Amino acid sequence: MEDSNELVQSKSWLNRNWKWLIPSGCLTLIILVALFIGGIFYEVTSVLKDSEAYKESMTAVQNNKLVVERLGSPIETDGIVSGSVTSSNNLRTCDVQVPIKGPKGKATLFVVGEKRGKWKYSEMSVYIEKTNEKIDLLQP
Structure with missing residues:
Protein backbone atom coordinates (compact mmCIF):
# COMPACT_ATOMS: atom_id res chain seq x y z
CA MET A 1 0.00 0.00 0.00
CA TYR A 42 -6.27 48.56 -36.19
CA GLU A 43 -2.98 50.12 -37.28
CA VAL A 44 -3.80 49.87 -41.01
CA THR A 45 -7.30 51.29 -40.47
CA SER A 46 -5.99 54.20 -38.41
CA VAL A 47 -3.38 55.02 -41.09
CA LEU A 48 -6.15 55.21 -43.70
CA LYS A 49 -8.38 57.34 -41.45
CA ASP A 50 -5.51 59.71 -40.62
CA SER A 51 -4.74 60.39 -44.29
CA GLU A 52 -5.53 63.78 -45.78
CA ALA A 53 -7.46 62.12 -48.62
CA TYR A 54 -9.83 60.44 -46.14
CA LYS A 55 -10.39 63.65 -44.17
CA GLU A 56 -10.96 65.77 -47.30
CA SER A 57 -13.39 63.25 -48.78
CA MET A 58 -15.41 62.95 -45.55
CA THR A 59 -15.66 66.75 -45.44
CA ALA A 60 -16.89 66.70 -49.06
CA VAL A 61 -19.50 64.06 -48.15
CA GLN A 62 -20.81 66.03 -45.18
CA ASN A 63 -20.98 69.24 -47.22
CA ASN A 64 -22.75 67.71 -50.23
CA LYS A 65 -26.46 68.57 -50.07
CA LEU A 66 -27.55 65.64 -52.23
CA VAL A 67 -25.68 63.07 -50.10
CA VAL A 68 -27.04 64.60 -46.89
CA GLU A 69 -30.55 64.56 -48.40
CA ARG A 70 -30.25 60.84 -49.29
CA LEU A 71 -28.50 59.61 -46.12
CA GLY A 72 -29.56 62.17 -43.54
CA SER A 73 -27.33 63.87 -41.03
CA PRO A 74 -24.99 63.12 -39.32
CA ILE A 75 -23.04 60.98 -41.78
CA GLU A 76 -20.38 58.76 -40.26
CA THR A 77 -18.25 55.76 -41.15
CA ASP A 78 -19.93 52.38 -40.89
CA GLY A 79 -17.38 49.63 -40.65
CA ILE A 80 -14.05 48.81 -42.13
CA VAL A 81 -12.21 51.35 -44.25
CA SER A 82 -10.40 49.49 -47.02
CA GLY A 83 -7.98 50.35 -49.77
CA SER A 84 -4.49 51.75 -49.88
CA VAL A 85 -2.56 54.95 -49.32
CA THR A 86 1.00 54.76 -50.65
CA SER A 87 3.94 57.10 -50.68
CA SER A 88 6.95 57.00 -52.99
CA ASN A 89 9.40 59.90 -53.24
CA ASN A 90 7.17 63.01 -53.52
CA LEU A 91 4.13 61.15 -54.87
CA ARG A 92 1.32 59.89 -52.65
CA THR A 93 -1.57 57.89 -54.04
CA CYS A 94 -4.81 56.68 -52.54
CA ASP A 95 -7.51 54.23 -53.54
CA VAL A 96 -9.90 54.02 -50.60
CA GLN A 97 -13.42 52.67 -50.04
CA VAL A 98 -15.23 53.93 -46.95
CA PRO A 99 -18.58 52.48 -45.85
CA ILE A 100 -20.71 55.37 -44.57
CA LYS A 101 -24.15 55.68 -43.06
CA GLY A 102 -26.71 58.22 -42.04
CA PRO A 103 -30.12 57.98 -40.39
CA LYS A 104 -31.77 57.32 -43.78
CA GLY A 105 -29.42 54.71 -45.23
CA LYS A 106 -26.00 53.35 -46.09
CA ALA A 107 -23.51 54.06 -48.86
CA THR A 108 -19.90 53.61 -49.91
CA LEU A 109 -17.48 56.47 -50.49
CA PHE A 110 -14.89 55.85 -53.23
CA VAL A 111 -11.75 58.00 -53.32
CA VAL A 112 -8.97 57.71 -55.89
CA GLY A 113 -6.28 60.34 -56.20
CA GLU A 114 -2.67 61.37 -56.08
CA LYS A 115 -0.74 64.09 -54.33
CA ARG A 116 2.17 66.09 -55.66
CA GLY A 117 2.00 69.07 -53.38
CA LYS A 118 -1.81 69.06 -53.32
CA TRP A 119 -4.29 66.19 -53.67
CA LYS A 120 -5.78 65.78 -57.16
CA TYR A 121 -8.68 63.33 -57.23
CA SER A 122 -9.65 61.29 -60.27
CA GLU A 123 -12.66 59.92 -58.37
CA MET A 124 -14.55 60.97 -55.29
CA SER A 125 -18.04 59.55 -55.33
CA VAL A 126 -20.72 58.08 -53.10
CA TYR A 127 -22.64 54.97 -54.13
CA ILE A 128 -25.98 54.69 -52.34
CA GLU A 129 -26.97 51.05 -51.98
CA LYS A 130 -30.74 51.43 -51.58
CA THR A 131 -31.28 53.44 -54.79
CA ASN A 132 -28.21 52.25 -56.80
CA GLU A 133 -27.37 55.93 -57.20
CA LYS A 134 -23.84 57.28 -57.71
CA ILE A 135 -23.20 60.86 -56.61
CA ASP A 136 -20.03 62.48 -57.98
CA LEU A 137 -18.51 64.71 -55.29
CA LEU A 138 -16.09 66.32 -57.76
CA GLN A 139 -18.94 67.98 -59.69
CA PRO A 140 -20.14 71.33 -58.28
Missing part, protein backbone atom coordinates in the same frame (compact mmCIF):
# COMPACT_ATOMS: atom_id res chain seq x y z
CA GLU A 2 2.84 2.37 0.80
CA ASP A 3 4.44 1.68 -2.56
CA SER A 4 1.31 2.86 -4.43
CA ASN A 5 1.20 6.08 -2.34
CA GLU A 6 4.82 6.75 -3.14
CA LEU A 7 4.11 6.12 -6.83
CA VAL A 8 1.21 8.65 -6.83
CA GLN A 9 3.27 11.25 -4.98
CA SER A 10 6.29 10.81 -7.24
CA LYS A 11 4.35 11.75 -10.42
CA SER A 12 5.43 15.15 -11.65
CA TRP A 13 3.08 18.10 -12.07
CA LEU A 14 3.29 17.66 -15.85
CA ASN A 15 2.29 14.00 -15.64
CA ARG A 16 -0.69 14.83 -13.42
CA ASN A 17 -1.93 17.87 -15.45
CA TRP A 18 -1.02 17.19 -19.10
CA LYS A 19 -4.70 16.95 -20.06
CA TRP A 20 -5.16 20.63 -19.14
CA LEU A 21 -1.83 21.90 -20.39
CA ILE A 22 -2.37 21.13 -24.08
CA PRO A 23 -5.82 22.81 -24.48
CA SER A 24 -4.84 25.83 -22.39
CA GLY A 25 -1.61 26.22 -24.39
CA CYS A 26 -3.53 26.05 -27.67
CA LEU A 27 -6.10 28.56 -26.41
CA THR A 28 -3.33 30.95 -25.33
CA LEU A 29 -1.71 30.66 -28.75
CA ILE A 30 -5.03 31.34 -30.53
CA ILE A 31 -5.65 34.42 -28.36
CA LEU A 32 -2.16 35.78 -29.04
CA VAL A 33 -2.56 35.31 -32.81
CA ALA A 34 -5.99 37.01 -32.72
CA LEU A 35 -4.56 39.97 -30.77
CA PHE A 36 -1.67 40.27 -33.23
CA ILE A 37 -3.99 40.27 -36.26
CA GLY A 38 -6.33 42.72 -34.53
CA GLY A 39 -3.42 45.05 -33.80
CA ILE A 40 -2.28 45.02 -37.42
CA PHE A 41 -5.84 45.62 -38.62
Whole structure:
Protein backbone atom coordinates (compact mmCIF):
# COMPACT_ATOMS: atom_id res chain seq x y z
CA MET A 1 0.00 0.00 0.00
CA GLU A 2 2.84 2.37 0.80
CA ASP A 3 4.44 1.68 -2.56
CA SER A 4 1.31 2.86 -4.43
CA ASN A 5 1.20 6.08 -2.34
CA GLU A 6 4.82 6.75 -3.14
CA LEU A 7 4.11 6.12 -6.83
CA VAL A 8 1.21 8.65 -6.83
CA GLN A 9 3.27 11.25 -4.98
CA SER A 10 6.29 10.81 -7.24
CA LYS A 11 4.35 11.75 -10.42
CA SER A 12 5.43 15.15 -11.65
CA TRP A 13 3.08 18.10 -12.07
CA LEU A 14 3.29 17.66 -15.85
CA ASN A 15 2.29 14.00 -15.64
CA ARG A 16 -0.69 14.83 -13.42
CA ASN A 17 -1.93 17.87 -15.45
CA TRP A 18 -1.02 17.19 -19.10
CA LYS A 19 -4.70 16.95 -20.06
CA TRP A 20 -5.16 20.63 -19.14
CA LEU A 21 -1.83 21.90 -20.39
CA ILE A 22 -2.37 21.13 -24.08
CA PRO A 23 -5.82 22.81 -24.48
CA SER A 24 -4.84 25.83 -22.39
CA GLY A 25 -1.61 26.22 -24.39
CA CYS A 26 -3.53 26.05 -27.67
CA LEU A 27 -6.10 28.56 -26.41
CA THR A 28 -3.33 30.95 -25.33
CA LEU A 29 -1.71 30.66 -28.75
CA ILE A 30 -5.03 31.34 -30.53
CA ILE A 31 -5.65 34.42 -28.36
CA LEU A 32 -2.16 35.78 -29.04
CA VAL A 33 -2.56 35.31 -32.81
CA ALA A 34 -5.99 37.01 -32.72
CA LEU A 35 -4.56 39.97 -30.77
CA PHE A 36 -1.67 40.27 -33.23
CA ILE A 37 -3.99 40.27 -36.26
CA GLY A 38 -6.33 42.72 -34.53
CA GLY A 39 -3.42 45.05 -33.80
CA ILE A 40 -2.28 45.02 -37.42
CA PHE A 41 -5.84 45.62 -38.62
CA TYR A 42 -6.27 48.56 -36.19
CA GLU A 43 -2.98 50.12 -37.28
CA VAL A 44 -3.80 49.87 -41.01
CA THR A 45 -7.30 51.29 -40.47
CA SER A 46 -5.99 54.20 -38.41
CA VAL A 47 -3.38 55.02 -41.09
CA LEU A 48 -6.15 55.21 -43.70
CA LYS A 49 -8.38 57.34 -41.45
CA ASP A 50 -5.51 59.71 -40.62
CA SER A 51 -4.74 60.39 -44.29
CA GLU A 52 -5.53 63.78 -45.78
CA ALA A 53 -7.46 62.12 -48.62
CA TYR A 54 -9.83 60.44 -46.14
CA LYS A 55 -10.39 63.65 -44.17
CA GLU A 56 -10.96 65.77 -47.30
CA SER A 57 -13.39 63.25 -48.78
CA MET A 58 -15.41 62.95 -45.55
CA THR A 59 -15.66 66.75 -45.44
CA ALA A 60 -16.89 66.70 -49.06
CA VAL A 61 -19.50 64.06 -48.15
CA GLN A 62 -20.81 66.03 -45.18
CA ASN A 63 -20.98 69.24 -47.22
CA ASN A 64 -22.75 67.71 -50.23
CA LYS A 65 -26.46 68.57 -50.07
CA LEU A 66 -27.55 65.64 -52.23
CA VAL A 67 -25.68 63.07 -50.10
CA VAL A 68 -27.04 64.60 -46.89
CA GLU A 69 -30.55 64.56 -48.40
CA ARG A 70 -30.25 60.84 -49.29
CA LEU A 71 -28.50 59.61 -46.12
CA GLY A 72 -29.56 62.17 -43.54
CA SER A 73 -27.33 63.87 -41.03
CA PRO A 74 -24.99 63.12 -39.32
CA ILE A 75 -23.04 60.98 -41.78
CA GLU A 76 -20.38 58.76 -40.26
CA THR A 77 -18.25 55.76 -41.15
CA ASP A 78 -19.93 52.38 -40.89
CA GLY A 79 -17.38 49.63 -40.65
CA ILE A 80 -14.05 48.81 -42.13
CA VAL A 81 -12.21 51.35 -44.25
CA SER A 82 -10.40 49.49 -47.02
CA GLY A 83 -7.98 50.35 -49.77
CA SER A 84 -4.49 51.75 -49.88
CA VAL A 85 -2.56 54.95 -49.32
CA THR A 86 1.00 54.76 -50.65
CA SER A 87 3.94 57.10 -50.68
CA SER A 88 6.95 57.00 -52.99
CA ASN A 89 9.40 59.90 -53.24
CA ASN A 90 7.17 63.01 -53.52
CA LEU A 91 4.13 61.15 -54.87
CA ARG A 92 1.32 59.89 -52.65
CA THR A 93 -1.57 57.89 -54.04
CA CYS A 94 -4.81 56.68 -52.54
CA ASP A 95 -7.51 54.23 -53.54
CA VAL A 96 -9.90 54.02 -50.60
CA GLN A 97 -13.42 52.67 -50.04
CA VAL A 98 -15.23 53.93 -46.95
CA PRO A 99 -18.58 52.48 -45.85
CA ILE A 100 -20.71 55.37 -44.57
CA LYS A 101 -24.15 55.68 -43.06
CA GLY A 102 -26.71 58.22 -42.04
CA PRO A 103 -30.12 57.98 -40.39
CA LYS A 104 -31.77 57.32 -43.78
CA GLY A 105 -29.42 54.71 -45.23
CA LYS A 106 -26.00 53.35 -46.09
CA ALA A 107 -23.51 54.06 -48.86
CA THR A 108 -19.90 53.61 -49.91
CA LEU A 109 -17.48 56.47 -50.49
CA PHE A 110 -14.89 55.85 -53.23
CA VAL A 111 -11.75 58.00 -53.32
CA VAL A 112 -8.97 57.71 -55.89
CA GLY A 113 -6.28 60.34 -56.20
CA GLU A 114 -2.67 61.37 -56.08
CA LYS A 115 -0.74 64.09 -54.33
CA ARG A 116 2.17 66.09 -55.66
CA GLY A 117 2.00 69.07 -53.38
CA LYS A 118 -1.81 69.06 -53.32
CA TRP A 119 -4.29 66.19 -53.67
CA LYS A 120 -5.78 65.78 -57.16
CA TYR A 121 -8.68 63.33 -57.23
CA SER A 122 -9.65 61.29 -60.27
CA GLU A 123 -12.66 59.92 -58.37
CA MET A 124 -14.55 60.97 -55.29
CA SER A 125 -18.04 59.55 -55.33
CA VAL A 126 -20.72 58.08 -53.10
CA TYR A 127 -22.64 54.97 -54.13
CA ILE A 128 -25.98 54.69 -52.34
CA GLU A 129 -26.97 51.05 -51.98
CA LYS A 130 -30.74 51.43 -51.58
CA THR A 131 -31.28 53.44 -54.79
CA ASN A 132 -28.21 52.25 -56.80
CA GLU A 133 -27.37 55.93 -57.20
CA LYS A 134 -23.84 57.28 -57.71
CA ILE A 135 -23.20 60.86 -56.61
CA ASP A 136 -20.03 62.48 -57.98
CA LEU A 137 -18.51 64.71 -55.29
CA LEU A 138 -16.09 66.32 -57.76
CA GLN A 139 -18.94 67.98 -59.69
CA PRO A 140 -20.14 71.33 -58.28
